[in-house]
Amino acid sequence: MNVSEAKQQSNLNAMIAMMEHLAEPWGIKDAESRHLYMNDMAYRYTNTPKKFAIEGKFDSEFPASWAECEEELIEHDRRTEACHGRVAVIETHFWFGQDSLTPYVSEKIPLYGDGGVFIGVAWNARLLDTLSPLKYITQQKPGVLTTEVSTDLFTRSELDTLFLLLQRLSTKEIARIYNLSHRTVENRIYSIYQKAGVHTLNQFEEYCRHAGLDNFIPDRLIEKGIQFI
Numbered sequence: 001m002n003v004s005e006a007k008q009q010s011n012l013n014a015m016i017a018m019m020e021h022l023a024e025p026w027g028i029k030d031a032e033s034r035h036l037y038m039n040d041m042a043y044r045y046t047n048t049p050k051k052f053a054i055e056g057k058f059d060s061e062f063p064a065s066w067a068e069c070e071e072e073l074i075e076h077d078r079r080t081e082a083c084h085g086r087v088a089v090i091e092t093h094f095w096f097g098q099d100s101l102t103p104y105v106s107e108k109i110p111l112y113g114d115g116g117v118f119i120g121v122a123w124n125a126r127l128l129d130t131l132s133p134l135k136y137i138t139q140q141k142p143g144v145l146t147t148e149v150s151t152d153l154f155t156r157s158e159l160d161t162l163f164l165l166l167q168r169l170s171t172k173e174i175a176r177i178y179n180l181s182h183r184t185v186e187n188r189i190y191s192i193y194q195k196a197g198v199h200t201l202n203q204f205e206e207y208c209r210h211a212g213l214d215n216f217i218p219d220r221l222i223e224k225g226i227q228f229i
Helices: 003-019 040-046 065-083 133-138 156-166 171-178 182-196 201-211
Strands: 026-030 035-038 087-093 102-112 118-127 225-228
Touching (some): 003 026, 003 035, 026 040, 035 040, 065 087, 065 102, 156 182, 171 225, 182 201
Antiparallel strands (some): 026 035, 026 118, 087 102, 087 225, 102 118
């Protein structure tokens, strides 16, 4: 191992030492999308047996149902490499070995060695919930996500946008998810605000809390698979 490789391994070891103590799932993959490391919570999240040696394994080689999503998972790696920054997706599967589908937000961060050479990605996952800043202020607990709504004020497409708006995604990000133009999303948000009688996102979050819409999630986001955001 030369000096450069030794330094790179030292940096990875320091990152692994940090991840070992984190409460969220974290892992590392190399530049060819082979797994190098997962912390204990990542093993539990992916429902991977502890005796399974993950080092050098591709997603499709894991003894878990989500391995069927390898193509999308590798696409996530490639997009992270291409944009030179953090890339997030919504991963919906039977995480933690549960019997029901659960959406998680998974983010990948590019890793670089000497000379800015791409060497892999670090990934993490967190539950997709409705915990907006307003809930921190009012000290509310996250609610159970539901696809049902008790109002017919908003159209289905507006409800889809409403959910991502509450996640504080930008109009550009919402447009990308639903393959719409930026202007179409802006018009939807304007219509939503008009119907709710609000002018700002903070006012809209308050409206949704009182209207029972803060726990709504669109059906399409809890279908099994990967949604790029």
